[in-house]
Every structure is written in structure tokens, then in C-alpha cells.
Amino acid sequence: MGFKTGDFPPVDVDTFLDKPLFERTKALALHWVQFGFGSPKMIPTTYVLKLVFLYLLAGTALITWTSGVGPFWDVAGWWNEPVVYQKLVLWTVLLEAIGLAGSWGPIAGKFKPMTGGVLFWARPGTIRLRPWKAVPGTGGDTRTVFDVVIYLGFLASLLLAIVLPGVPSESLSAVLPDNTSGLVAPWLMIAPVVLLVLCGLRDKTIFLASRGEQYLPAMVFFGVLPFVDMIVAAKLLICAVWIGAGVSKFGRHFTNVIPPMISNSPCVPSKWLKRAHYRDFPRDIRPSRFATFMAHVGGTTVEIITPLVLLFSTNYWLTLAGVVLMVVFHLFITSTFPLAVPLEWNLLFGYLAVFLFLGFPNQDGFGIADMSSPVLTVAIIAALAFFPALGNLRPDLVSFLPSMRQYAGNWASALWTFTPGAEEKLNTISPRPSRNQVDQLQALGYPAAVAEITMQQTIAWRSMHSQGRGLFSVLAARLDDLDRRTVREAEFACNSLIGFNFGEGHLHGLDLIEAVQKRVGFAPGEFVVCWVESQAIHSKVQHYQLIDAALGVIERGHWTVADAVNEQPWLPNGPIPLTVTWRAPQPAGETAPGQPVAP
Structure with a gap:
């Protein structure tokens, strides 16, 4: 591996894509064992530079300067200052919410542009995913001006809390009488807490991207506790x-x-x-x-x-x-x-x-x-x-x-499949700040076949995890044309549609498929998804859905986790055992080419 050249799989680019799917999966999984994604050293170096200059240097310089401690290179002088701790948490939330921290860059499937986040969430008309249909005032799947305003307000409230100096605190002085930097003013936590909750009720993507499950409690503690x-x-x-x-x-x-x-x-x-x-x-x-x-x-x-x-x-x-x-x-x-x-x-x-x-x-x-x-x-x-x-x-x-x-x-996960040429229809969605990842790679100069093989490494990576064997098993058992379909890892694919993913399958389940179908209008059989829920702690199975974008859920069932983990990624013994619990009615003899078929 060089600085600018990676370890590309040792395959014949001209013929590899004509091979059966599981033969390709095996070759790419075996390559992953020794080389992973095979990324050139330039890519992890880019992340290190982002960490050093944006997160550490810029962040600590801003935090210490606005807190009256420092200088920022004198770590021994501020590492245990409470206001620095508070602001570093808020700085991390801000970068996460903008899209400059987790799920950023080429390792996360963002090639051009390398940022999702704010490019999607500050733009009316992009796809929005509400967490609960029962919450009034959250209907629809399109981002509105109101959504953009509360999102930008959330970012502004975080920045305000970071740049304003700390204020004296009686509870702090009682413990640390010599402290002069104080704490972030408790009232400054009201806006980010309220706005993050509002953003989350309107779009779960923003809440999860901001790591609200961890930082929201911290902000509440900053605002109300001595x-x-x-x-x-x-x-x-x-x-x-x-x-x-x-x-x-x-x-x-x-x-x-x-x-x-x-x-x-x-x-x-x-x-x-x-x-x-x-x-x-x-x-x-x-x-x-x-x-x-x-x-x-x-x-x-x-x-x-x-x-x-x-x-x-x-x-x-x-x-x-x-x-x-x-x-x-x-x-x-x-x-x-x-x-x-x-x-x-x-x-x-x-x-x-x-x-x-x-x-x-x-x-x-x-x-x-x-x-x-x-x-x-x-x-x-x-x-x-x-x-x-x-x-x-x-x-x-x-x-x-x-x-x-x-x-x-133990993740909710999915694989997306498209008949030849159908994936290109996703690029008709507008507004959408990015294109399909295979097109992003071609825009960077990758030949079409090389871009396709690069993206197929992600499904080989999925096959090396337990739920990947189950997902591939359902597709192999239900699609008679799987070898000629384009198969995508949904975690990567949905990044280009909503600007974020963190391994959270609930962001690319039925709600997203329905939102995409409303904008694109796939024909039956063109876009078929196998989606699986994560395993409950007391259960031995994972429950899956087979979804046709045009028809909705067409099958539900489950597989035993033990069967999945005991199989090789490329399923040399065929699909693992599947138990069907429900199937949509299908008139006899009316299966169209490329549509799922009953077992």
C-alpha cells in the first residue's frame, strides 16, 4: 500500500463483474482479510489531520480562549477545568451535528462531497425521517423551512454556549474556591436541549447524528445540576x-x-x-x-x-x-x-x-x-x-x-438490489447534495468497473458479519436473477440520500424506501431490499423483511442466528434455513421477470 495508491483486489477488471455474485463475494472477502478496504495511506492521514487541526487544535484553542484559561498548548493548565470539559462536549456535539465528525469522508462512503450532514439538513426539500408517526406535527418525509430553521438554531445555540465565557457558580466555588473560569451558564443549555429534541422529533437522523442519546443527558446535567x-x-x-x-x-x-x-x-x-x-x-x-x-x-x-x-x-x-x-x-x-x-x-x-x-x-x-x-x-x-x-x-x-x-x-441491516440500470434512477431525486457512490467515484476519475468493484467490497464486508449471511440467504432464495442485479450495502447507500449513517438500519428501512419510491417511482421488481432487525437479547432469531419499493413489504420471516454465524460469508452450502411468517398474496403465474419468487 502506498500513500496515494491502495491495495485493489487482485481481479481481472474486465471480467470480474460477469462472475456469479457469491464468487465475487468470496474473492473480495478473502482480499479484505489481508487488506481491508485497501485504502491508500492518504485516506487515514486525512482523518488524522482533521482530528489534529479541526478537533484538537481549533477546538481547544477556541475553548480555552473563550474560557479564560490557557494558552491552549499548556494542557496541564486546563485539562481539569470544568468549563473546558463542558465546552469540549459541546464542541463535539457541534461537529457531529454539522457532519464533520462521525460518518464523514471516504471511509464512511462519502467521496464527493466528503461531508453529508449540513448539506442535507440545512436544505429544504431533502428527505426527512420522523421517528414516530404518532407524534403530531411531524407528518411527511420532506424537509421544510421550519426544519431548517430549528436545525440552524440548534447549531447556533451550541456555538453560542461555546464562545461565551463561563459564569460564576456557587456550587463550584464551594468545592473549588480558587476556580476563576466558572461554568457554562446554565440558561445557555435550554435552547440546545429544546432544539435538539424538536429536531429529533421531526428527523431522527439529526438526533442520532448529534449522538443525542449521550450528549443530551450531559447538556441537561450542565443546565440543572449543581x-x-x-x-x-x-x-x-x-x-x-x-x-x-x-x-x-x-x-x-x-x-x-x-x-x-x-x-x-x-x-x-x-x-x-x-x-x-x-x-x-x-x-x-x-x-x-x-x-x-x-x-x-x-x-x-x-x-x-x-x-x-x-x-x-x-x-x-x-x-x-x-x-x-x-x-x-x-x-x-x-x-x-x-x-x-x-x-x-x-x-x-x-x-x-x-x-x-x-x-x-x-x-x-x-x-x-x-x-x-x-x-x-x-x-x-x-x-x-x-x-x-x-x-x-x-x-x-x-x-x-x-x-x-x-x-x-448486532445491527439492523439491509442489502439493496437493483435490476440493471435501475440504481441510476436514484440520481433523479432532487434536491440531493450527492449522487450515488459509484458515480461519486467516477467523478473522481475511477473507471466505471473499478468504481463498481470498489463499492462491491462493502457487501463483501457485510457478508463477513453474522447478519450479512442471513441477508444474502434471503436474496439468494427469493430472487432468481440475483447474479445480474446490482447489490449495495444499505448503510453506505443511504448516506448519499440522507447525509448520514452510523450502522443504524432504522435509517434505511421501510420509511426511507417509501420516501424514495415517492420521488422515483420504481417499477415492481426494480428495487428490492432485504432488511433485518437486530436480535433481541432474549431471542435466538433475527426477523427480516423483504421489501419491493413498488409493492411494499412482500415477505416477513426470521433466521436463527446460530445458523448465520456458522456459515462462510459466501454461503458455499447455499442459503441458511429461513422461516417465513407472512407473505403478500401473489396471483399464480404472474411473477414478472426480476420480481421475487416464492421458495
């Missing part, structure tokens, strides 16, 4: 995120996440180490025992045990060890450049571990027992646990982000 309660509540919040993510990794999915993530890391140059995460490359690329150890000891165990230690430890050295472990944990995730690229989030959480648990240790009056009221403690814990508990029991009701299931591998 200083000690604010710090302890922040500790409970970050531990809820860590522990929730750890619990979500129980089960069969997460082990399948680690190998392809390591394979794609530019910080793991050794092909031997990458292959060690697979059982018997190239014959068997299911996760090895080493991958299982890395997943559930280096991942699950660390995310559950270490936060509990940090919450209750009153020993400096034990706390220091826990903080170091969590900082290394987040730096490791950052180094792998996961496809949703939540790099700023991981750096922030590394800093928060240091600030909260070393800057304000439990033994100095900032433990759980030091909150002003036990009732408040219980209420905060219950509120933080509500959506993770509901989301694990009923994943259809809650996004995997408020469910705290980051990186768990």
Missing part, C-alpha cells in the same frame, strides 16, 4: 455507555466484528496478525479463538468490569489503572478507523475518563454516595438504563445507539 451532582451524573452517564456496550456484546455477533475491523486497520500492517483472527485462511474465515479472546476479554470484559471499578474505587492507583485501560481501549478503536469513523467520539471519551475519574476522584467527594440526594441518584440511573433495557428487549422500538449497542455486531 457542580458535584453534575460530575457524579457524568460519571454515571459514561459508565452507562461503556457497560451498555459491553452487555450488548453478549451473544454470537460480536466475535464476527473484530476480524474485519482489524483487517481494515492501517495500524496493523502485519498480514500474519490479521490472518490470525480467522480460523483457517483462506479455507475458513470465520473468527478464530484468538478473535474470540480479543472480542470478549479485550472488549466485553473491559467495558463492563473497568467502569464498575472506576465508579466505586477510592484507591488512586486502582483508579489510574482503570483510566489508563479505558484510554488505551478508545485509542485502539480510533486506530482501526471503523467504517462509521467515530474518531472524535473516541478521543472525547478518552479525555472524559481522565477528567472525570482522575480530575475529580471518588475519594475526594465525587463518588456516587456524594450526590445531594439518593432519590436523584436512583432517578438518573433509572433514566440512563431505560432505553438500553427497552432497546435490548424490543430493538424495533429503539435505535441501537440509545440502546448502547455500539460495535456489538
Whole structure:
């Protein structure tokens, strides 16, 4: 791999696309094992430069200058200043909400332009996805001027809270009498909290992109709690995120996440180490025992045990060890450049571990027992646990982000399929700030076949995860023309339609398909989707829908997760067993060419 040249799959560009789908999937999955996406070093370098100059340097310079501390390069002078902590959280929210943090750039499927976010959400007429149809005043799927105004108001309110100096706080002075920088004025939190909720009720995309499930509680704490309660509540919040993510990794999915993530890391140059995460490359690329150890000891165990230690430890050295472990944990995730690229989030959480648990240790009056009221403690814990508990029991009701299931591998997911030429119809949607990804690559100079093979690497990546084998199984069992269809990974594809995705399948389910169909008008069979809900914590199956954009849902069913994880990505034994629970009536003998067929 060079700085400007990547490791392109070793295939014959002129003939590769004529091969059967699963033959292509196998070739690209085997290539992924050793090279990942094969991106040139220039791409991760671009992300590092964005982190260094936009997030760290520009952010800390602005924050310290407006807080009366610094200079910004004197980290020892401000790292434990409460107002800096508050503003760094707000700065992260601002970048996320604009679209300059997570789900940015080519690793997330944004090639030209490299930003989604604000280009979509500040433009009337783009697609909007409301979270709940029952909420009055949220009908429709088109962004209005009102939506743009409240979104821009949300950005402005965040920026205002960042640039205004801190104000004196009695509760802060009682604990830190020598502090002169104060706290962000509590009243400045009213507007961003209210506007983020309004934005979220109108468009769940903006709420999820802003990481509202984590930063909204933090902003509420900034606005209503006295200083000690604010710090302890922040500790409970970050531990809820860590522990929730750890619990979500129980089960069969997460082990399948680690190998392809390591394979794609530019910080793991050794092909031997990458292959060690697979059982018997190239014959068997299911996760090895080493991958299982890395997943559930280096991942699950660390995310559950270490936060509990940090919450209750009153020993400096034990706390220091826990903080170091969590900082290394987040730096490791950052180094792998996961496809949703939540790099700023991981750096922030590394800093928060240091600030909260070393800057304000439990033994100095900032433990759980030091909150002003036990009732408040219980209420905060219950509120933080509500959506993770509901989301694990009923994943259809809650996004995997408020469910705290980051990186768990247990995702709602989808594959989109188009008959020849049908995908091009998506480019007729207007207004739309970007085109289909394969067209974006061609606009950058990629030959058509090279652009297509590049995008097909994403479906090979999906096949290496548990739900990918199920999705491909449904398509193979139901579409008699699958080999000639264009197959797209929905997480990438929907990025070009709504400006964001973070592995959240609820952003490209039936609501988005219906919004697209309203604007494009696909014929029956032209655009067929297999979409699957994530697995409930008490269930052994995943429930899927087969959707024809022109006809709606035409089949529902489920597969057993164990069958999916036990199969190779390219399904050498054919589709895994499927159980159909409902199928739309279909007149005998009227199946059109390219339409789904009954098993």
C-alpha cells in the first residue's frame, strides 16, 4: 500500500463483474482479510489531520480562549477545568451535528462531497425521517423551512454556549474556591436541549447524528445540576455507555466484528496478525479463538468490569489503572478507523475518563454516595438504563445507539438490489447534495468497473458479519436473477440520500424506501431490499423483511442466528434455513421477470 495508491483486489477488471455474485463475494472477502478496504495511506492521514487541526487544535484553542484559561498548548493548565470539559462536549456535539465528525469522508462512503450532514439538513426539500408517526406535527418525509430553521438554531445555540465565557457558580466555588473560569451558564443549555429534541422529533437522523442519546443527558446535567451532582451524573452517564456496550456484546455477533475491523486497520500492517483472527485462511474465515479472546476479554470484559471499578474505587492507583485501560481501549478503536469513523467520539471519551475519574476522584467527594440526594441518584440511573433495557428487549422500538449497542455486531441491516440500470434512477431525486457512490467515484476519475468493484467490497464486508449471511440467504432464495442485479450495502447507500449513517438500519428501512419510491417511482421488481432487525437479547432469531419499493413489504420471516454465524460469508452450502411468517398474496403465474419468487 502506498500513500496515494491502495491495495485493489487482485481481479481481472474486465471480467470480474460477469462472475456469479457469491464468487465475487468470496474473492473480495478473502482480499479484505489481508487488506481491508485497501485504502491508500492518504485516506487515514486525512482523518488524522482533521482530528489534529479541526478537533484538537481549533477546538481547544477556541475553548480555552473563550474560557479564560490557557494558552491552549499548556494542557496541564486546563485539562481539569470544568468549563473546558463542558465546552469540549459541546464542541463535539457541534461537529457531529454539522457532519464533520462521525460518518464523514471516504471511509464512511462519502467521496464527493466528503461531508453529508449540513448539506442535507440545512436544505429544504431533502428527505426527512420522523421517528414516530404518532407524534403530531411531524407528518411527511420532506424537509421544510421550519426544519431548517430549528436545525440552524440548534447549531447556533451550541456555538453560542461555546464562545461565551463561563459564569460564576456557587456550587463550584464551594468545592473549588480558587476556580476563576466558572461554568457554562446554565440558561445557555435550554435552547440546545429544546432544539435538539424538536429536531429529533421531526428527523431522527439529526438526533442520532448529534449522538443525542449521550450528549443530551450531559447538556441537561450542565443546565440543572449543581457542580458535584453534575460530575457524579457524568460519571454515571459514561459508565452507562461503556457497560451498555459491553452487555450488548453478549451473544454470537460480536466475535464476527473484530476480524474485519482489524483487517481494515492501517495500524496493523502485519498480514500474519490479521490472518490470525480467522480460523483457517483462506479455507475458513470465520473468527478464530484468538478473535474470540480479543472480542470478549479485550472488549466485553473491559467495558463492563473497568467502569464498575472506576465508579466505586477510592484507591488512586486502582483508579489510574482503570483510566489508563479505558484510554488505551478508545485509542485502539480510533486506530482501526471503523467504517462509521467515530474518531472524535473516541478521543472525547478518552479525555472524559481522565477528567472525570482522575480530575475529580471518588475519594475526594465525587463518588456516587456524594450526590445531594439518593432519590436523584436512583432517578438518573433509572433514566440512563431505560432505553438500553427497552432497546435490548424490543430493538424495533429503539435505535441501537440509545440502546448502547455500539460495535456489538448486532445491527439492523439491509442489502439493496437493483435490476440493471435501475440504481441510476436514484440520481433523479432532487434536491440531493450527492449522487450515488459509484458515480461519486467516477467523478473522481475511477473507471466505471473499478468504481463498481470498489463499492462491491462493502457487501463483501457485510457478508463477513453474522447478519450479512442471513441477508444474502434471503436474496439468494427469493430472487432468481440475483447474479445480474446490482447489490449495495444499505448503510453506505443511504448516506448519499440522507447525509448520514452510523450502522443504524432504522435509517434505511421501510420509511426511507417509501420516501424514495415517492420521488422515483420504481417499477415492481426494480428495487428490492432485504432488511433485518437486530436480535433481541432474549431471542435466538433475527426477523427480516423483504421489501419491493413498488409493492411494499412482500415477505416477513426470521433466521436463527446460530445458523448465520456458522456459515462462510459466501454461503458455499447455499442459503441458511429461513422461516417465513407472512407473505403478500401473489396471483399464480404472474411473477414478472426480476420480481421475487416464492421458495
